[in-house]
Amino acid sequence: MKIKSRSILLQLAVWISFWSVLAFTGDADDKLPAFYVVMTIRVAGLAIFYNMVYHLLLPLYFNNRKKLFYLLVPVVLTGNVAVKTIFDLKWGAPEKLFISKQREIREKAHERPLVYIIVPPVILTLTLFGFAATFKGFRAFETKRKSEEEANRRRLEAEIALLKSQINPHFLLNTLNNLYALSITEPGRTPGALLKLSEMMSYILYECAQPRVPVYKDLEFIENYIDLQRLRLSPNITLETSLPAETDSSLTIEPMLMIPFIENAFKHGLSTRQPHTISISVGIKDKIINMSVINPLIRKADEIDDDKKHRGIGIANTRQRLEHSYPHAFRLQIGEMDGKHVVTLDIQLEKS
Numbered sequence: 207m208k209i210k211s212r213s214i215l216l217q218l219a220v221w222i223s224f225w226s227v228l229a230f231t232g233d234a235d236d237k238l239p240a241f242y243v244v245m246t247i248r249v250a251g252l253a254i255f256y257n258m259v260y261h262l263l264l265p266l267y268f269n270n271r272k273k274l275f276y277l278l279v280p281v282v283l284t285g286n287v288a289v290k291t292i293f294d295l296k297w298g299a300p301e302k303l304f305i306s307k308q309r310e311i312r313e314k315a316h317e318r319p320l321v322y323i324i325v326p327p328v329i330l331t332l333t334l335f336g337f338a339a340t341f342k343g344f345r346a347f348e349t350k351r352k353s354e355e356e357a358n359r360r361r362l363e364a365e366i367a368l369l370k371s372q373i374n375p376h377f378l379l380n381t382l383n384n385l386y387a388l389s390i391t392e393p394g395r396t397p398g399a400l401l402k403l404s405e406m407m408s409y410i411l412y413e414c415a416q417p418r419v420p421v422y423k424d425l426e427f428i429e430n431y432i433d434l435q436r437l438r439l440s441p442n443i444t445l446e447t448s449l450p451a452e453t454d455s456s457l458t459i460e461p462m463l464m465i466p467f468i469e470n471a472f473k474h475g476l477s478t479r480q481p482h483t484i485s486i487s488v489g490i491k492d493k494i495i496n497m498s499v500i501n502p503l504i505r506k507a508d509e510i511d512d513d514k515k516h517r518g519i520g521i522a523n524t525r526q527r528l529e530h531s532y533p534h535a536f537r538l539q540i541g542e543m544d545g546k547h548v549v550t551l552d553i554q555l556e557k558s
Contacts, residue, residue, distance in 0.1 A: 217253070225249040247293070252334060255286050259338040268346045283331055290327035378407070380469060381434065388438050395437050402434045410462075417531075418458035421495065421555065425449055425488065428465060432486065435472045443476060444483040450490050456557045457493065460531045464488070466524045467499050467549045475501025475547065493557070499549040503542065528553075 229245045263282055266275040381403060389396045409427045413419050432447055439445060471484050485500040521540075528536045535554035542548065 217257075221249055221253045224252075248290075251290065251293075252330070255331070256334050256338055258282070259335055260342055264339060264342040268342070283335065286331045287324065287327045290331070291324050294323060294327070378410075380473065381406075381431075384435070384438055392437070399434055399437050402430045406430050406434070414461040417460065418556070418558070419461045420453075420455055420558070421457045421459050421490065422453045422455060424459055424461055424464070425453065427462070428468060428488070431465060431468065439476075442481045444481070446483060446485040446487075448487040448489070450488065453490055454557075457490070457495075457555045458558045459495065459553065459555055460527065463524055463527060463553070464497050464551065466521050467497070467551065470521060470549075471499050471501035471547070475504060477502070477504045490555070493555045495553050495555055497549075497551045501547050503545055503547050 225245060228249065229242055259282065263275065263278060266272070266278070385396065385399055385403065388399055406427055409423065413423055429449055432445070436445060468486055471486065475482070475484050482502040482504075483500075484502075485498070487496075487498045489496045525538065528538060532553055537550075537552045539550045540548075
């Protein structure tokens with residue numbers, strides 16, 4: 207509504223300015239009162255023609271009614287030229303508008319051939335049509351661009367919501383499998399593990415519904431997950447962790463972006479055959495969160511190649527979420543170094 211009101215006011219300002227130029231150019235003493243009346247009618251006619259083309263004729267073209275548009279264009283243009291020519295001949299004659307020498311000069315000009323009388327309305331009609339078509343084209347392009355942006359935004363939101371809904375059950379399934387194994391091997395430690403899981407599920411159900419969460423809450427979730435995994439580690443495994451003790455409460459992040467990489471380390475980096483170390487480090491500096499996850503490559507070479515092709519739904523979906531939510535604001539590297547699987551992730555955080 208505000209845009210429409212602003213457009214009306216802008217048009218009024220333009221047409222009033224145009225009328226002022228026509229009305230007040232030259233010697234006012236040489237003009238009869240009829241001159242101002244004729245100028246007002248002419249400018250009003252131009253405004254009506256412009257708006258008719260802009261609001262009635264051109265929408266036919268942009269609404270895919272091009273046959274009707276091409277049929278009406280010559281009718282509208284010819285009609286406008288005819289009306290202006292008849293008006294100039296009958297009511298806008300120079301002898302009715304001016305006095306003294308200017309009147310004599312314009313009377314002689316009025317005696318020019320008809321073609322010279324028709325040409326100005328033709329030029330003016332085509333010029334106004336061109337302006338209307340140009341402005342309408344720009345407006346249609348801008349409307350289409352905004353519509354596409356809105357559609358893309360809604361599509362990305364829907365995709366991200368779907369990706370979250372896929373990751374949460376995927377995470378829960380893996381955690382329940384771990385708890386099942388723990389309940390068999392060490393049933394006495396199961397209640398504490400279930401309490402950790404309850405806190406994690408509360409985060410998933412209530413916090414993860416938001417597009418952004420405070421970073422410290424996501425780090426609490428990661429810490430609970432690591433503690434839960436620590437309960438089932440065998441003595442030959444060393445777990446090294448480094449998480450920020452304090453974080454800026456205004457920093458936010460999309461929830462559960464880091465956990466799939468940590469989960470993957472426990473899923474594919476554990477073995478009871480030999481001692482090894484899993485290292486998980488998270489730091490924050492200058493609104494950039496840095497995560498590093500390092501775990502040994504336990505499987506054989508052919509299994510490793512297969513894992514590169516099928517990294518699992520969690521990693522694949524997380525990569526898509528990063529691309530959607532942090533375009534040009536993240537760096538993810540997944541590779542191998544000295545027989546270890548290494549993941550580094552940097553994300554430019556935002557403040558709430």
